[in-house]
Amino acid sequence: MASDPIPVVLAAPVAPSPSPPRKPWALPPAGLAVFYGRPETPRLFHYFLPRLLAEGKQVLCLDGANRFDPLLIARLARQRGIAAAEFNRRIRVARAFTCFQLTELLVRVPRFIEKFAADALIVTALPDLYFDEDVRDRDAAVAFRHALDALRALAPLPLGVAVFSDATSHGGPRRAMFTQLTAQATELWRFALDGENGKLRLIGEEGGKRLQVTGCR
Numbered sequence: 099m100a101s102d103p104i105p106v107v108l109a110a111p112v113a114p115s116p117s118p119p120r121k122p123w124a125l126p127p128a129g130l131a132v133f134y135g136r137p138e139t140p141r142l143f144h145y146f147l148p149r150l151l152a153e154g155k156q157v158l159c160l161d162g163a164n165r166f167d168p169l170l171i172a173r174l175a176r177q178r179g180i181a182a183a184e185f186n187r188r189i190r191v192a193r194a195f196t197c198f199q200l201t202e203l204l205v206r207v208p209r210f211i212e213k214f215a216a217d218a219l220i221v222t223a224l225p226d227l228y229f230d231e232d233v234r235d236r237d238a239a240v241a242f243r244h245a246l247d248a249l250r251a252l253a254p255l256p257l258g259v260a261v262f263s264d265a266t267s268h269g270g271p272r273r274a275m276f277t278q279l280t281a282q283a284t285e286l287w288r289f290a291l292d293g294e295n296g297k298l299r300l301i302g303e304e305g306g307k308r309l310q311v312t313g314c315r
Contacts, residue, residue, distance in 0.1 A: 124149055125218055126258045129284035130249060134263045134276070136289040136298065140222040141165045143262045148174050150218055151188050158216035160203045162194045162223030163264070190214050197228040201241045204248035211257065219252070219259045225275035226265050235272070242275050246282060 125131060125146050133139055140163035150157055159166060171189070172182040190210070194200035200223070207219060224245065228238045252259060261283075265276035280286055286303045 125220075125260045126285055127217075128256065128258055129253075130259045130261070130282060131285040131287060132261045132263060132280050132283040133287045133289065133300075134266055136291070137264050137267050139264050139289055140226070140262045141167070142289065142298075143220050143222065143260065144170050144174065146220075146260070147171065147185070147189070148178055151185050152178065152180070154188075155217040156188045156215060157190070157218045157220060158207070158210055158214060159189060159191045159220045160194060160200065160207075160222070161191055162197075162200045162221065162227040163262075164193060164195070165222055166191050166193070190216070194223075194227065197225075197230060197233060197238055197241045197245075200224065200227050201245045201248065204245050207248065207252060208255070211255070216257065219257055221259070221261045222263075224261050224263060225272070225279055226263055226268065228275055229265075229268050229270065229272050238272060239275075242278075246278060249282065 133142070136142075143159075143165075144167060147157060168186075171185055175182040175185040192203050192210075194203055200221075204221070210216070225242055228242045228245075230238070233241075249259065261279065263276065263279070265273060265279075288301045288303055289298050290301055291297075292299045
């Protein structure tokens with residue numbers, strides 16, 4: 099069984115409006131949320147699944163990081179007294195091993211949800227997968243632009259989209275793709291290591307600035 103990442107504590111940003119703060123480990127019901135900040139970020143999406151699945155939601159996962167862990171899913175189900183088969187029934191996973199495959203999967207999302215009525219879309223390794231040095235700069239840039247177009251086309255759908263990325267661990271000019279992605283996001287969340295207890299804190303960001311945080315758990 100895969101080992102757990104560093105323990106995580108969630109801190110929700112104080113909302114600028116009277117609306118209530120986000121519940122811990124809850125993905126947005128609509129819009130595009132980007133999560134980043136730590137090498138293990140592409141794996142942390144698993145811990146957002148129990149709340150979704152307990153609410154009867156269905157999840158489509160496009161896994162470019164090859165991080166989907168059925169054993170971890172089964173353990174999360176057991177911890178909540180839910181049959182693993184019930185969790186699995188509400189999840190569909192498609193893996194991409196190249197940036198071109200990930201772009202094609204994103205383009206196909208509207209067709210996927212015609213057959214599997216997903217409430218949430220999770221994507222890992224965007225834009226990380228487009229940093230492959232075996233792919234020419236121009237080809238990677240074109241594929242990534244199509245991927246962004248495909249994400250933008252999903253905006254009118256009743257579908258929350260969450261991207262889990264390790265892009266900021268990489269250097270080079272293609273890292274600018276991450277800036278292009280976040281410019282399109284409606285929410286930006288950063289995992290950061292808490293120096294006091296060694297746990298991860300999830301921090302909401304806006305315009306490149308850290309928002310106030312509260313309700314650590």
